[in-house]
Amino acid sequence: MASAAVTAAVILPSSKSSPLLSSRASSICISSAESSVAFQRARPGRSAASSANGGRLASSVRAQVTTTSTEAPVKVEKVSKKNEEGVVTNKYKPKSPYIGRCLLNTRITGDDAPGETWHMVFSTEGELPYREGQSVGVIPDGIDKNGKPHKLRLYSIASSALGDFGDSKTVSLCVKRLVYTNDQGEIVKGVCSNFLCDLKPGADVKLTGPVGKEMLMPKDPNATIIMLGTGTGIAPFRSFLWKMFFEKHEDYKFNGLAWLFLGVPTSSSLLYKEEFEKMKEKAPDNFRLDFAVSREQTNEKGEKMYIQTRMAQYAEELWELLKKDDTYVYMCGLKGMEKGIDDIMVSLAAKDGIDWTTYKKELKRAEQWNVEVY
Ligand SMILES: Cc1cc2nc3c(=O)[nH]c(=O)nc-3n(C[C@H](O)[C@H](O)[C@H](O)COP(=O)(O)OP(=O)(O)OC[C@H]3O[C@@H](n4cnc5c(N)ncnc54)[C@H](O)[C@@H]3O)c2cc1C
Ligand SMILES: NC(=O)c1ccc[n+]([C@@H]2O[C@H](COP(=O)([O-])OP(=O)(O)OC[C@H]3O[C@@H](n4cnc5c(N)ncnc54)[C@H](OP(=O)(O)O)[C@@H]3O)[C@@H](O)[C@H]2O)c1
Numbered sequence: 001m002a003s004a005a006v007t008a009a010v011i012l013p014s015s016k017s018s019p020l021l022s023s024r025a026s027s028i029c030i031s032s033a034e035s036s037v038a039f040q041r042a043r044p045g046r047s048a049a050s051s052a053n054g055g056r057l058a059s060s061v062r063a064q065v066t067t068t069s070t071e072a073p074v075k076v077e078k079v080s081k082k083n084e085e086g087v088v089t090n091k092y093k094p095k096s097p098y099i100g101r102c103l104l105n106t107r108i109t110g111d112d113a114p115g116e117t118w119h120m121v122f123s124t125e126g127e128l129p130y131r132e133g134q135s136v137g138v139i140p141d142g143i144d145k146n147g148k149p150h151k152l153r154l155y156s157i158a159s160s161a162l163g164d165f166g167d168s169k170t171v172s173l174c175v176k177r178l179v180y181t182n183d184q185g186e187i188v189k190g191v192c193s194n195f196l197c198d199l200k201p202g203a204d205v206k207l208t209g210p211v212g213k214e215m216l217m218p219k220d221p222n223a224t225i226i227m228l229g230t231g232t233g234i235a236p237f238r239s240f241l242w243k244m245f246f247e248k249h250e251d252y253k254f255n256g257l258a259w260l261f262l263g264v265p266t267s268s269s270l271l272y273k274e275e276f277e278k279m280k281e282k283a284p285d286n287f288r289l290d291f292a293v294s295r296e297q298t299n300e301k302g303e304k305m306y307i308q309t310r311m312a313q314y315a316e317e318l319w320e321l322l323k324k325d326d327t328y329v330y331m332c333g334l335k336g337m338e339k340g341i342d343d344i345m346v347s348l349a350a351k352d353g354i355d356w357t358t359y360k361k362e363l364k365r366a367e368q369w370n371v372e373v374y
Contacts (some may be wrong), residue, residue: 081367083211088129089211094152097139097206098128102199103170111266116177116273117232118197119158121170122205128171130238132160133330136171137208140195148284152208153192156215156235156332156372160242170209172273173277173333174235215330215372217243221255224327225320228341230263230307233333233373234271237262241328245279255287256326263292263307263337290314308340319348328368335373 046199089327092098100122109117129137144150159172177197178190199205214234218225237260244254263268270291280287290310297305299313311318321327322345331338342356349356363369 011288081216094206097208099204102203105199113269114265121172126169130210131358132217133236134210137213140192140208144291158235158238160239174232176232218328224257225328227260228331230333259288261290261307265295312344333370338373
């Protein structure tokens, strides 16, 4: 990995950090922080998130591929990021997992949010090298109802390759606690998400991987990167955005356009909002940020503000961006969002006489349409 410096650091809430970690982390904050980001609970009652940029578009963004109204723009063949050198996969398998240690675990949704989401950091000592966009497996402690060890669950990595402390020795996750009522009216707790959200600093955790190449970032530092996330689907985008805006790399200086759409139920469940606002302050021409707060916001027709509803407000702009061969779309989170986004794209493409299904296939082939939904 090329040398890099972190210009933002994590401030740990003192009540939740272990003594061991507090001393280590605070020295990191002092020595490397240009600006700092605190993991604070979203405060209930704060104003609802709104579209942060009011339709402003960086002047450098222009469609580079023009098209007649009847044919889809031709995509340029590129070298596959999936063959990128140095991307590690499956270093640790379920039979011999890496044992990481929980360094920090903090709730990042407000008390009145529907459900709990936690941000957690695990030590890797550099032994579990990963890239932005990959996932890790977690094997929860304990046994299942058949007396067998639990199976692993996958989690998108929420930290950049350098990790939250900038030393390439940690990996962070963003985990929603799964709790639901079954058909018999019983409350059921998801095994792994509850195991993770309840972890205390100092606890060991079995990690596998890293896995996944679908969500790897494009190498081009001048690309347009459109990120569509719902809930904890924000994880890979936090990882991208830290690399783009909080870190200094010898071989990568982002100078394109990053546009994040994040869909959450309430303003108290807006994840990493302060971090993203800090990024916007640092790079207003390179970062656009739009929230869709489904249970608090509506569009002009009074419809629920889902991520695709917010995107529809920028439909023409998004479609123009999608005609450029250096625009990359990434989608992560709830499965349902994929259809909603397809629906708006169908009508946009149709206006240009383009069949969206065919066009999307081309985008996928060119690795410009990347989806990891669950
Ligand atoms: C590539 C990938 C990345 C992921 N990244 C993340 C991430 O970053 N953060 C994150 O929080 N999650 C992520 N997930 C989801 C994660 O892997 C787990 O599926 C999730 O945490 C639930 O696991 P669990 O062990 O808590 O639940 P389990 O004990 O496995 O229970 C889940 C099961 O409960 C049942 N169930 C769930 N909800 C209901 C309901 N409402 N009604 C009835 N039955 C229900 C279903 O049968 C479901 O399969 C990711 C998944 C994938 C595939
Ligand atoms: N790589 C992956 O595969 C990956 C990575 C991370 C997370 N995940 C999964 O993604 C999901 C995220 O859940 P979460 O609980 O964290 O999210 P959440 O906080 O509940 O937020 C999800 C948001 O999406 C909205 N939504 C619901 N249906 C939608 C639809 N059809 N189209 C668009 N938006 C819709 C919700 O609105 P309402 O609730 O108001 O209807 C809510 O605003 C989980 O299932 C998690 O396991 C997968």
